[in-house]
Amino acid sequence: MSAFLEVEDLRKHYPVGRGSLLKAVDGISFALQRGEVLGLVGESGCGKSTVGRLLLRLLPSTSGKVHFDGVDLMALEGEPMRRMRRRMQIVFQDPYSSLNPRMTVGTTLVFPMKVQGMHRGQEDERAAQLLQRVGLDRSAMNRYPHEFSGGQLQRIGIARALSVDPDFIVADEPVSALDVSIQSQVLNLFKDLQEEFKLTAVFISHDLSVVEFLCDRVAVLYMGKLAEVAPVRTLFEDCRHPYTASLLAAILHPDPERERNKPPLQLSGEISTPIDPPPGCRFSARCPKRMDICRSQDPPTVAIDALHQVACWLHAPGAPSPG
């Protein structure tokens, strides 16, 4: 129980009528050490944003546990939960819709401090310092969101998250709405701040090259379940799950020679619906290495080593061999 964040069998099911369940998140367990950055990757609809919100209790979970610095988050209510929120913040994908258009940037930054009773009497000074830290001018305090570009707004969103000195941040696709030349600015900023504020973070992204740049470990999510969790280097050099391999193979590299010489993608089809999913591995319908057992039974989670887990029958001891 020494991990900073410990997630155990977390589930989020939505009833969608006629007794059907949409299993957005379906039994996820992982642990994060203090200061670690975990990348959460997967395709749209795989449940990665839902996981982010469940970790912060922005959504009620169906079942499962989240221990945050030794405290059972799911058991907290009212005032203790509200105080806990100071320590856990989020940065959203769309900087245009995540800032209040009728609040000045100053008000937006000061608001969380007022709510949490922090930096009393010095909120404005602290907000101005934060703005400078994220690369904006103090004069931004008196301006409104519409006066800024997307990249600047995302900097403000990051400053807001940092205004209450959190220990833990969930960043939900924070650069995917930004232009390429601006993405790298914000990624560098994020990396610097993570180190400077010693943040533990979950970084949600569909872009594996972004994840490689920022994260220590990567969790690959497929239809509400973890397919593979591994240190970032291991994932890129020695991934074990066929889905991870497909994701890596599908990346288009900014390198014409490499792109023209690569073998064709083996994967067909698309992620299917998580409403009443059939038994067995969620990936089995698309998997190029599918075996009979994959269709009928959920794969066990196998530890390749202390930091590398994979949920796949190919690696289960005593499972039938492929073919």
Add this chain to the structure above:
Amino acid sequence: MSENPVPPAAAAAPAELPVLRIRDLRTHFFTGQGVVKAVDGVDLEVHKGEVLGIVGESGSGKSVTALSIMQLVASPPGRIVSGRIELDGLDMVKLDAAAMRRIRGKRISMIFQDPLASLNPVLRIGFQLGEVFRHHLGLEKRQAVTEAERMLRAMDIPSPATRVRNYPHQLSGGMRQRAMIAMALSCKPELLIADEPTTALDVTVQAQVLNLMKQVCREHRTALVLITHDMGVIANMCERVAVMYAGKVVEYTDVRTLFRRPGHPYAAGLLRSLPRLGGNARRLQSIEGQPPRLTRLPPGCAYAPRCPRAQPRCREEAPELVRLRPGQEVRCHFPLEGSLEGSLQGSPQGPLEGALEGSLHRPIPAALHAAPNAAPGAAR
């Protein structure tokens, strides 16, 4: 046909008439805040069977270029104020609405980023796809749906007989985009324009859809103009690339040259700012500042305020597109001459600066500035 050859830079002048030739295109929007010169002097050419990429950030003018080719610029406020857009030598800017309708969907087709927004939600897929056959080929309704079904099958859509009876919302994102491609290709157009066709799709589906587009365009020798912000898509698909910035083409070259030795500092900056797998960089190089507002463009080069190589001349005098090497045209007073590659493959954390330093302050020979074809707006 199968090995997807990239023509060397020197082979950029085939005898054949290009399918599409754009000359000095200017599309401006007349708004309350002033004139937005969204496209301001674009020259491009695409030959039969060729894939031309247009890459740039939001506001660079790449989508307006596409809409201008299709003659679909909303007017007012927009208007093509000058230039020629020739399809097999026919200047479409001069055509009337009826003549353009006969061309759209038949000789030129377009695929948009968001297939859900470009399909009519209350009409069945088969009816919508069939419209092309009814309108351009005069088929009966039932025959048209049969043709639509055949097209869907050709696009690897499972159970096409069911799908033609579906409404757009019943298809997944990847399937909708395949249906759009089917619709766009159903009359075997000479030119296909795809505006961010896979941006809304997941990576694994993106790879499938791009492969499909490549394959069908190759089969029919359709010329493809592919608009994207994604350098990976460019590397995978294109033979020639136009990099746009603030309404102008700033670099126009073949794909290998662009990635190996970009001449424009903006193109080089974009390539260097990408996080690369296996790069293991401590920091990403980035382009400082913001893209300019098109209503308040600086005099001189629009990129000068962000450019690490900018000299006083760049702020005063707008550069023309000039030939840096055979097949590589760059709109810059002080283009880069070194290779990008060495600096990227080495250790990406530090020596990038050093690697580029060599070429940083070396002015380019005056002869290049005064290239005989550097008449205003000309891109040859």
